[in-house]
Amino acid sequence: MNKELLSAIEYLSKEKNVSPDVIYDSLEAVLITAYKKEPGANSNAVVALNRNTGDYRIMAPKTVVETVEDKETQISLQLARNIDNGYDIDDVVNVDVTPKNFGRIAAQAAKQVMIQRLREAERSIVYDEFSNRTDDIITGIIQRIEQKNIYIDLGKAEAVLPVSEQIPTETYTVGQRIKCYVVEVRKTTKGAQILLSRTHPGLLKRLFELEVPEIYDGVVELKSVAREPGRRSKIAVYSRDENVDSVGACVGQKGMRVQNIVTELQNEKIDIVKWDEDPAVYIANALSPAQVISVTVDENDKSSSVVVPDYQLSLAIGKAGQNARLAAKLTNWKIDIKSETQAASANNETGTKDVIDDLDIMGDAVVSAELAEENMKS
CATH class of the missing domain: 3.30.1480.10 (NusA, N-terminal domain)
Incomplete structure (x- = not known):
């Protein structure tokens, strides 16, 4: 016994x-x-x-x-x-x-x-293990799909990818291997409850850390991420070493590094832009691939006015305003985009108004002079 x-x-x-x-x-x-x-x-x-x-x-x-x-x-x-x-x-x-x-x-x-x-x-051991993985990326296999919620086998535990955290343009099948972002790990009476996400900006950040050694080592810093999951994303990167090109490091030889991430996200488009401490330069970079003529910034309310060539206006704004919207999220600045023609027209209207105001002032001065002269005669 x-x-x-x-x-x-x-x-x-x-x-x-x-x-x-x-x-x-x-x-x-x-x-x-x-x-x-x-x-x-x-x-x-x-x-x-x-x-x-x-x-x-x-x-x-x-x-x-x-x-x-x-x-x-x-x-x-x-x-x-x-x-x-x-x-x-x-x-x-x-x-x-x-x-x-x-x-x-x-x-x-x-x-x-x-x-x-x-x-x-x-259960306690599983919770302790996975609670340390919060805000990290994790790989699992889709075990089953119930009421549109996806349950993923992580080996020692089962996690859930709810509908709200799924990318609408992606398709999921049982047995599929998938990378997800760990949003939260809760301790319940039934064990650890692990909540995953495919839409979180942190997923894109962690994927670049895995794919780009320069980011993992800290030579290149990923400053900001803006996502419209499944459609398009923008990331801003900065190099601490002047000999290392931050954008080139993320793109990789023949675009292999960024392409691996695009494939993992099922063809989500990714723009990689260079971060700059000058807000005007940063905003111009964020509107890539559009070309920018000038950027005027207002530090008080963090707003900016951007002028682009006429033929670049639609590209700068993007389909349904997507490019401008992502650039604003990425930089955390309000961005007002105008074409050269619109900007010139606005300047002409301002100039015309100033001339009219000047003429009004001159007219008032003439009337005042005439009245003064009449008073002296009387």
Whole structure:
């Protein structure tokens, strides 16, 4: 029985990746719980479990006295010296109170409670492991799709990719291997609940860290990310080493690095622009691939006015305003885009208004002079 117990603990420890101490602690708790259900059980009893042999006994501490008044907490000097002749009054003796039929009862109780404790320990280990992966990228296999929610097997745990975090343009199939961003890991009564995302900007950032060694090493810094998942994204990068081209490092030889990420995101277009501490330069870069003639910025309300060639206006704005919208998200600046013709027209209107205002002022001055002259004559 004892050898079987030790073998079972060793097997469970390896199979469930749980420390043997956790299993022994659970077993001790199970044994004392089972004992205290016995009639006349000693409330002060504890379990003495030998972790080398698997032998266990229920022991109750009792104080040696001349006359026993409380059998649960006291033992006579004569009985104490039957155990060990060295005991004296006021000494504490650990008395074996293991019931005769306790082995069978303990085995039944241990089986049920140990399974429960092991599950709890396993859940705790899984939670601890995955809670450290929050804001990181993780790879799993799609296990099943229920009510449009996708359940992904991560090996030791199952995670969910809800509808709200799925890219509308992507298709998902059971058995597909997929990379996701870990948004949150919650601890529940049923274990770790892992929430994943394919739309989070952090996914794009982590993919570039995986694909571009210069970003992972810190030579190139990814300053900002703006995404419209499944359609188009922009990232702003900066090189801490003047000998390293930040954009070129992200694109890779023959575009291989960025193409691997585009493939992973099922053909989501990615614009890589150079970050600059000068807001005007940064905004012009962010509107890539459109060419920019001039950028005027207002630091107070973080707004900018951009002038582009007439033939570049639609490209700068993008389909349904996508390029301008992403550039604004990327830079965190308001961007007003005008063509050369629109800008010139606006300037002409301003100039005309200024001329009219000047003429009005001159007219008022003439009238005032005439009135003054009439008053002098009178």
